[in-house]
Amino acid sequence: MNLFKEDTRHEEGKSVPIKNIEAVQDLTNIIRTNLGPNGLSKLVVTHLDKVIVTRRTETVLYNLTVEHPVAKLVVMAAKNQADEVGDGTTQIVAWIGELLSKIKPLILMRLPIKDIQTGLDLSLEHALNLLPKLAVHEITDPFNLDQVTKVLKPVIGAKMSGQEDFLAPLVAKACIDICPKNPANFNVDNVRFAKVMGGIVTDSSVVRGFCIPRTTEGEIKKVTNAKIAVFGCAIDRDEGETKGTIVMNTADELQSYTAKEEMRMKAIVEEIISSGANVVVTGSTVSEIALHYLEQNHIMVIKILSKFDLRRFCLATHATSLVRLGKPTAEELGFCHSIRVTEVGGMEVLIISQEEDEDDESSSSSSSSEKAAVTSRVSTIILRSSTQAALDDVERVMIDAVNTYKDMVKNSMFVAGGGAFEAELSQQMLAFGATQTNLAQYSIGAFAESLLCVPRILAETAGMNANETITQLTHAHAQGKVNTGVNVESLSLEDMKEKGIFDSLYLKEWVLRFGVDCVKTVLSVDSIIMSKPAGIKPPGERTIGGADQD
DSSP states (O other): OEEOOOOOTTGGGOOHHHHHHHHHHHHHHHHGGGOSTTOOOEEEEOTTOOEEEEOOHHHHHHHOEEOSHHHHHHHHHHHHHHHHTSSOHHHHHHHHHHHHHHHHHHHHTTOOHHHHHHHHHHHHHHHHHHHHHHEEEEOSOTTOHHHHHHHHHHHHHTTSTTOHHHHHHHHHHHHHHHOOSSGGGOOGGGEEEEEEESSOGGGOEEESEEEESSOOSSSOOEEEEEEEEEESSOBSOOOOSSOOOOOOOSHHHHHHHHHHHHHHHHHHHHHHHHTTOOEEEESSOBOHHHHHHHHHTTOEEEEOOOHHHHHHHHHHHTOOEESSOSOOOTTTOEEEEEEEEEEETTEEEEEEEOSOOTTOGGGGGSOHHHHHHOOOSOEEEEEEESSHHHHHHHHHHHHHHHHHHHHHHHOOEEEETTTHHHHHHHHHHHHHHHTOOSTHHHHHHHHHHHTTHHHHHHHHHTTOOHHHHHHHHHHHHHTTOTTEEEETTTTEEEEHHHHTOEEEHHHHHHHHHHHHHHHHHHHTOOOOOOOOOSSOOOOOOOOTTGGGOO
16 A cells, blocks of 8 residues: 655645645545544555454554655654554544644745744643643542543544443453552553454453463363463473484383483472472473373473463463473462463463452462462453454454553543544634734644644544534633533534543643644655665666567
């Protein structure tokens, strides 16, 4: 998929800044319709001919080949937004295109670029000062399930309308379960997703622990109060550092050699048993004789070949991965309340859970203090849906929700959603621009008008009359109804605070920061210089009658 806009300095009498703005608008016109619950999806065909249907801008931009170097600046801004916040990529791309379209007439009027950039700096500074005053909701306890669920619902509803009531509590529980005592240290990578095809979305569940789509190596399928020994090496006989040849002349010599190998492995297994471990995990292979002795002693054997999954397993169980065979110490052993193999949608899934199984009487044998002290640093959401494409779409939405929780622990303030925040900020920025007496007032006005692109897009995708909706919205905010926004369900203007529709203040802040920086960079470009690869390409060979050959 290519997006190419050839840039010529004097083509059709257009200046380079105007051509650059048009190149950016070509990109933003593709992305802007993704915004909102009624946004339109994009069918993306990757370089491997994989078909993806999604409304997630980050996924679209990742698979979109942008040739114009100025349009690439917008892609970079969106990627920076995704890295910093984890969401809001559609908003920043749409707003950059709208802001440049409002600045375009100023360039045609020969307004100096320096004055436009000065006005943008003043606008950003004033807008950032206004942000705390526009907050309408605050999370006082990041460990409160109801409070967290309330702010996650709009995030999920914006991309999967109708599923937010079920999915939001799942994400909230998964995030709260592994959130450290200092919420600022929350790591989004500790919330994992296991996709199991079959069933519907409402069959999804949360496991406080780790989930692997595989079964155990032996016949033992369930262990409670598991003490876990993790080995990053193979559970097999030692291999020499150099190659050697053993010559055996009789059957007795072969039998003696085999017996010695068996006794050596039996001694290793006995050392593991003496540590109290009843589960053995390896990141490599398990020999048949080792598996035989482990099974004899009722020890569960798990093989995890992915080093990333092995690392997350250690995080979930507080275990230490050993690079040597032998007896692990008490500090190196991991612990979890239960490890069991469960069939989910026709697939065997290994669930390592830190939640106590109330139905298992054996779990009561462990001391309550020991159970209370052990918590998992990994939480897994088991996603269910009918197709792989639907599973991937649900996972992308859940990732955005997890990132919103990360933003919430950084800044617990929220603003009114549905375009209410943008409409109110636009009104206040217009009032600020009216107080300026220099040429910067024009770019401040363009900044204020461009903010209305969010409620405009919401109205357009919902089938409302965009111009009429924006006029009514502006009039409502002029009368002091600061929380009025576009309700795409009732197709009317309503108070977003009462409806419980909020947006992260942290997200809005970085949309403004990255957006203004990108626009200033685009405006500062007056020439595009492309370098060619070094060396001279040799001419192709010519042969008589070559044109006749197929």
